[in-house]
Amino acid sequence: MSDRYAATDLIAVAMSGGVDSSTVAALLKRDGYNIAGLTMQLWNQRRLPEVATDSPTGRCCSLDDVYDARRVAEHVGMPYYVVNLESQFEKSVVEPFVDEYLAGRTPVPCTLCNTFIKFDRFLDLADSVGAHSIATGHYARITRHAETGRFEMRTAVDASKDQTYFLWGLTQEQLARTLFPLGEMTKPEVRALAAEFNLPVAKKHESYEICFVPNGDYAAFMDAYLRDKGVEPAATEGQIVNAEGRALGRHAGAHHFTVGQRKGLGIAAAQPLYVIATDSNSRTVTVGSGEDLLRSTLIAHDIRWLSWPGLAAPTRLRVRIRNRHIPAWATLYPLSETRAEARFDEPQRAITPGQAAVFYSDDLVVAGGWIE
Amino acid sequence: MQHYYFDHNATTPVAPEVLRDLTATLVEVSGNASSIHHFGQAAKQRLESARRQMAARIGCDAREIVFTSGGTESDNLAIFGIARRTVVGSAGRVKKHVITSTIEHPAVLNACAQLEREGAEVTYLAVDRDGIILLSELKRALRPSTVLITIMHANNETGILQPIREIAEMARASGAVFHSDGVQMAGRIPVNVRELGVDLYSISGHKFGAPKGIGALYARKGIPLEPISFGGHHERDRRAGTENVPGASALGRAAELAADWTGTALLRDRLERGILDRVPGATVNGSIAHRLPNTTNIRFDGIEGEAIVIALDLRGYAVSSGSACSSGAVEPSHVLLAMGLTPEEARSSVRFSLGPENTESEVDGLLEAVVAVVTHLRRISPAVTPKTVQHV
Numbered sequence: 001m002s003d004r005y006a007a008t009d010l011i012a013v014a015m016s017g018g019v020d021s022s023t024v025a026a027l028l029k030r031d032g033y034n035i036a037g038l039t040m041q042l043w044n045q046r047r048l049p050e051v052a053t054d055s056p057t058g059r060c061c062s063l064d065d066v067y068d069a070r071r072v073a074e075h076v077g078m079p080y081y082v083v084n085l086e087s088q089f090e091k092s093v094v095e096p097f098v099d100e101y102l103a104g105r106t107p108v109p110c111t112l113c114n115t116f117i118k119f120d121r122f123l124d125l126a127d128s129v130g131a132h133s134i135a136t137g138h139y140a141r142i143t144r145h146a147e148t149g150r151f152e153m154r155t156a157v158d159a160s161k162d163q164t165y166f167l168w169g170l171t172q173e174q175l176a177r178t179l180f181p182l183g184e185m186t187k188p189e190v191r192a193l194a195a196e197f198n199l200p201v202a203k204k205h206e207s208y209e210i211c212f213v214p215n216g217d218y219a220a221f222m223d224a225y226l227r228d229k230g231v232e233p234a235a236t237e238g239q240i241v242n243a244e245g246r247a248l249g250r251h252a253g254a255h256h257f258t259v260g261q262r263k264g265l266g267i268a269a270a271q272p273l274y275v276i277a278t279d280s281n282s283r284t285v286t287v288g289s290g291e292d293l294l295r296s297t298l299i300a301h302d303i304r305w306l307s308w309p310g311l312a313a314p315t316r317l318r319v320r321i322r323n324r325h326i327p328a329w330a331t332l333y334p335l336s337e338t339r340a341e342a343r344f345d346e347p348q349r350a351i352t353p354g355q356a357a358v359f360y361s362d363d364l365v366v367a368g369g370w371i372e
Numbered sequence: 373m374q375h376y377y378f379d380h381n382a383t384t385p386v387a388p389e390v391l392r393d394l395t396a397t398l399v400e401v402s403g404n405a406s407s408i409h410h411f412g413q414a415a416k417q418r419l420e421s422a423r424r425q426m427a428a429r430i431g432c433d434a435r436e437i438v439f440t441s442g443g444t445e446s447d448n449l450a451i452f453g454i455a456r457r458t459v460v461g462s463a464g465r466v467k468k469h470v471i472t473s474t475i476e477h478p479a480v481l482n483a484c485a486q487l488e489r490e491g492a493e494v495t496y497l498a499v500d501r502d503g504i505i506l507l508s509e510l511k512r513a514l515r516p517s518t519v520l521i522t523i524m525h526a527n528n529e530t531g532i533l534q535p536i537r538e539i540a541e542m543a544r545a546s547g548a549v550f551h552s553d554g555v556q557m558a559g560r561i562p563v564n565v566r567e568l569g570v571d572l573y574s575i576s577g578h579k580f581g582a583p584k585g586i587g588a589l590y591a592r593k594g595i596p597l598e599p600i601s602f603g604g605h606h607e608r609d610r611r612a613g614t615e616n617v618p619g620a621s622a623l624g625r626a627a628e629l630a631a632d633w634t635g636t637a638l639l640r641d642r643l644e645r646g647i648l649d650r651v652p653g654a655t656v657n658g659s660i661a662h663r664l665p666n667t668t669n670i671r672f673d674g675i676e677g678e679a680i681v682i683a684l685d686l687r688g689y690a691v692s693s694g695s696a697c698s699s700g701a702v703e704p705s706h707v708l709l710a711m712g713l714t715p716e717e718a719r720s721s722v723r724f725s726l727g728p729e730n731t732e733s734e735v736d737g738l739l740e741a742v743v744a745v746v747t748h749l750r751r752i753s754p755a756v757t758p759k760t761v762q763h764v
Binding site for chain 1: 676678679682683685686687700701702703745748749752
């Protein structure tokens with residue numbers, strides 16, 4: 001554990017009820033740290049009953065997860081609290097998610113949540129209860145530059161679990177107060193530790209879905225959310241067109257589609273058709289061949305510089321354009337302090353507006369921004 | 373770390389004398405109070421002795437006490453027991469009407485919501501900024517079809533008292549049955565149900581030193597109460613189910629101890645004065661004059677009450693804020709919202725509820741902790757100082 005922390009300082013552990021955060025709590029407790037567990041109640045499942053689910057995915061902040069977190073807290077021997085951040089979550093994550101989707105982009109709610117809730121609000125919360133630092137179960141590493149003292153983020157040792165694609169929005173101040181104890185471990189090592197600690201959640205399955213969207217069905221979630229808000233989803237229907245603008249069919253709402261999507265178009269064609277673009281203003285979904293999905297450049301805006309303070313000249317970096325994407329070599333041309341163009345060595349498939357582009361130099365997370 | 377308890381409106385520790393009675397009853401009295409043999413008779417005697425003790429504490433006849441599992445069941449029995457009863461005569465075709473208030477405990481509010489689903493009409497009386505209903509509004513709400521008025525005696529979150537005697541008079545004049553949730557009063561403050569004039573009065577054991585899981589409903593003789601659960605002929609056909617004799621015995625013993633919490637006002641005032649003097653932007657919510665002696669509900673402008681509660685707990689002081697939802701997260705208090713506070717003000721409020729075992733040095737320790745916690749919170753969020761908070 002880092003020497004930045006004295007054992008007497010209170011550390012707030014963000015508890016999700018899953019294996020990772022539970023193992024973090026047990027590890028810190030074993031090492032003699034003074035810890036308290038906090039769970040953020042972000043979304044009320046009863047809010048949209050028609051899309052509620054009992055499945056283990058898409059049941060964010062379910063009572064079962066809180067129950068598990070409470071059991072772990074008891075097992076570990078730390079005080080535990082649930083705090084209500086529902087209104088902040090809806091404002092900072094759910095509303096932008098829905099707005100972005102309706103505007104024809106494919107948003108990354110986990111990045112918004114990490115930036116505005118999990119770190120921003122959670123750090124405030126930790127501060128307010130007297131904890132200077134927080135610890136979470138994210139897979140990423142925080143280091144410090146030997147000369148400048150700047151905090152740096154590096155990819156997790158376990159590349160298959162790396163979560164830096166969602167963490168690039170953290171500020172220096174946030175990094176200074178954050179611990180990622182799992183960044184140096186592989187998932188099997190974490191599972192083994194959880195079993196060794198006898199944690200009641202050691203064998204629990206994990207969710208890969210966006211937490212508040214049941215079963216990963218964005219369209220159903222958005223329809224239900226819009227109805228809840230009094231917006232009639234039927235107003236979103238429109239045409240499916242090809243690159244030449246010829247109508248091929250109709251769709252129930254552009255927000256049902258995301259760039260690169262192949263299934264669910266409902267159009268018979270000789271070659272596989274993919275969504276190339278969606279436009280909420282004209283309510284059109286443009287489709288084309290796999291070739292049409294390839295792009296060689298992207299422009300990222302609202303860039304946050306993470307491990308590097310900025311960029312003065314074009315630089316060779318690797319760029320990740322979605323979570324499971326293998327970062328591809330590109331040259332990054334700075335356009336302003338917060339805007340840059342990436343020119344890829346090889347064309348990339350389905351560069352999607354609204355998604356994040358994250359820039360890497362080896363294992364260092366240099367910066368991240370939003371794809372225009 | 374030493375932990376200190378200032379959340380007596382949530383529940384109270386079992387009094388040592390009550391614990392001795394409880395364990396003795398569990399060990400010595402094993403029979404079913406409905407059995408005719410020796411064991412049954414011993415159980416019945418203990419049960420009836422407890423009933424007399426409870427009755428004596430609130431000034432009624434023992435036969436008017438129905439033992440229940442607690443405050444929620446007492447409220448439900450009172451409300452459904454009256455409102456579901458068939459109304460005879462000309463009102464038979466008219467929708468039954470019930471009057472309650474917006475600041476009631478969920479046990480009353482949700483029972484009334486269920487009555488609405490069953491076809492009754494419910495009027496929810498508003499409260500003023502002090503947290504008290506307006507009798508003129510009650511008068512206006514009364515109809516010939518009003519079968520029940522249910523208004524709490526002391527509010528659990530603010531401690532504020534309602535004008536029970538006046539309500540009882542109006543109920544009597546109109547012919548409606550009057551139920552009051554007395555859970556925060558009974559066993560703590562001397563109460564005489566005859567003087568109050570209530571027809572039904574809910575009592576909860578764990579609010580005054582008896583264990584959880586036992587309570588009582590005072591049902592004035594002649595009030596025709598329909599049962600809400602069905603089984604044997606227990607409790608004069610008003611509440612089916614084998615009697616909880618150890619619980620009832622403990623409740624009776626707690627009632628007999630006749631604790632008087634009036635004196636907690638001294639320490640409550642010491643705490644309140646200290647906070648108001650030393651913490652800028654602190655205000656007492658609701659009436660100062662008409663409230664329980666042990667309770668103060670204070671809002672700290674611009675600060676989350678939830679953060680105060682957690683920070684105080686980590687320093688060893690147990691207080692509360694709002695009401696917990698099913699996950700344990702806190703939602704803004706419906707009581708404070710009903711009193712006209714904004715959601716932000718409601719969220720910035722903290723309830724301190726003292727008990728007879730709290731000492732002056734505990735209170736002084738709590739005061740120092742509150743000052744330290746609030747000062748810290750104001751320092752880390754300087755954007756929200758008392759001066760910049762907007763009052764709508």
